Amino acid sequence: MKKNEEWNGQVVLAISTMKEFEGFLDSRFTWGVLMEFHIALLSGMVNAAHRQGKKILFHLDLLRGISTDEYGCEYACQKLGADGIISTRPKVLETAKKNKCLAILRLFLIDTRSLERGIGLCNALEPDYVEVLPGIACGILSYIRERTGVPLMCGGLIRKPEEIENCFRAGACAVTISNRKAAEEFSENNDTREE
Template sequence: MRHKLIGLLEQSPVIPAVKDETALTRAAGCESRVLFLLGGDLLTIPGWIARTHEAGKQAVVHIDLVNGLAPKEVAVDWLLHQGADGILSTRPHLIRRGRELGMLTVLRVFAIDSKAVGNLQKETEMVTPDVIEILPGTLPKVIEKLSRRLPIPLIAGGLMAEKEDILAALAAGALCVSSSENSLWEV
């Protein structure tokens, strides 16, 4: 069943990711109707959630990043009690509990290599989140930024599935790429 907040996510091409009070103040005035709260602690997160609601927005809390919360299901219950509308987490058991409680659930996945991406299917079979957030989302941009900042050449690796991936990485400034996809070894 589709969570009711998915529609709000679809209406907002950019979801502000709030890491501190200053960012929360700026995000409160933006068009998005959803905020991702990526920080805080047991003392501040209730206030962040309240301020998000006062701005007419939904609060989705990255439970793994709230200082003082243990990676236990009761932490999800506590966030719901504080008014959180959803949770982000890398931990499937917390996502499962959020779904049980009717919260929007966002499984955050670090796509560091083809194995991590391959395991995503198995992971989502264990628990079905409402949304999956894959990081990094803009690898060519990251390569370009780092190639300008660092005096060390970069090798782009992981998730190279097509010739276009290689060309994009090279155009962004990578010295070369690594790939386990043998069909790309002769590109």
């Protein structure tokens, strides 16, 4: 299965508290991204998720007690069992790829200059995915996809099921969201439409 087929239509829960993590374990969602956690908790969380058949991404730039460089990434992949790494840092993503973890470039769209720089970085790095932020700016996805050919995710400022739908309609293969209620409502509505 190609990576973009595996992720087609995925809603990825952004998790920053233990309560959210416990909710993720009981949810229908397969993928979660850990942020704001201390390194001492990560191994146990990954093991618990894997026992439930779930996959864990680390937003390496937003975790505590782990270096946000290639050494921290190598540790996250090899010792902590991360299934993928999200970062804005090129060396981190290169290391993730070398360690057979998904490498997801986080691209912040602030203005045209940041967009063009991000496209250049994407073409140089060839990450597995690019997460475009804010996700509500999904109208720019076709432009980025044409210039890079990399599967795109959306995240940031997405609060409603309709906004998730808009991201998928614009060509995102996955959407990252911290609002589990909106994610579940979107997922339930999608199930109903497919029946």
